[in-house]
């Protein structure tokens with residue numbers, strides 16, 4: 001890196017440790033510094049504009065320049081910049097948001113609880129589940145089943161639920177009481193000739209065998225994303241959720257839907273639960289809740305969870321859990337305005353119609369020599385790259401082709417993200433069909449640039 005010693009780039013390398021980054025490599029290559037946002041675009045320090053095809057981190061639903069969210073934050077800052085929800089205190093933004101979330105929930109929910117990140121929310125879900133088991137006089141019921149390739153965050157508990165090696169290797173994770181079952185990844189994990197339905201049946205059987213082997217009385221909950229995001233945009237096979245839920249119901253195991261990516265329109269319905277017929281006891285959300293303009297996350301819990309939790313807090317004297325900034329009034333005010341925008345502009349409908357266009361255009365890439373599979377729903381998609389289509393084999397090592405093509409896509413003015421060899425696309429919900437076309441053209445061009453290198 002040859003940047004001026006006082007440049008943002010040089011100072012970044014000197015002072016700043018990045019998330020999800022190879023720190024030694026970063027010392028060589030430095031950062032891409034983003035200075036501004038405008039609609040679905042962001043602009044770097046050199047003035048180059050990009051389509052932000054990942055909506056930041058799957059999250060900026062309304063785009064990067066929404067004045068109404070700025071106004072909502074400013075007004076709330078002026079009126080009451082901070083208050084909390086401990087010891088019977090409250091404020092109107094958090095109450096309004098709780099009411100709103102309960103009213104739009106995909107199933108009947110009892111209460112909303114507020115946290116600051118998806119990880120904190122999942123950590124909180126795990127603590128609530130344990131607390132509930134103790135309240136019910138079932139202290140042995142503490143195990144939580146997650147899925148390989150699932151993503152639920154990076155705190156000690158949520159990184160344990162996450163089923164990806166990089167979140168656990170050298171962190172001494174997972175902790176006890178977390179189990180992982182199979183990934184609903186038909187392209188990679190189905191047997192030769194196995195239908196989606198047969199694959200789903202096999203995964204539900206695998207889950208049941210795991211529960212029986214552990215002892216059903218020890219299993220408290222199952223957690224899953226309606227569509228897996230960071231694990232490579234894995235859309236479940238037909239009948240998967242129906243069959244998984246039948247197993248959970250048989251053993252009275254709670255279901256936690258992690259809607260941190262899918263929530264608020266991404267899959268073409270307000271919640272991924274509606275797209276896939278999921279009936280959760282706990283629903284976890286963040287990201288598009290505030291379009292990530294302010295940090296906020298939330299859990300919706302049903303009466304089955306709230307009732308014992310309330311009793312236990314009464315027995316002990318308090319629900320001994322809470323974050324200083326949980327239910328922050330500025331975050332809550334921004335989230336409320338963001339939900340208003342999503343409804344007023346029918347961004348859920350946009351995710352359906354423009355989403356259908358995006359899926360169609362990306363599916364046209366399926367014939368490309370480097371594309372193994374295109375999958376997605378609404379405005380979320382994954383394009384899995386392979387060097388050899390028949391063998392579904394990677395180029396060099398897993399992730400090399402994804403990194404190569406993702407780099408070319410960025411050169412072409414689009415920011416996507418490769419999860420191994422799967423390119424993720426999850427643009428702001430305000431994207432138009434024309435912008436989708438520009439995005440897909442940049443991807444096609446990148447694939448064509450990479451082809452001679454891979455096959456040559």
Ligand code: PMP
Pocket residue numbers: 057116117118119120122151152153154225229230258259260261286
């Ligand atoms: N759950 C899911 C499904 C996620 O995609 C993420 C973040 N990518 C998280 C939880 C964790 O959220 P955070 O990064 O805000 O802790």
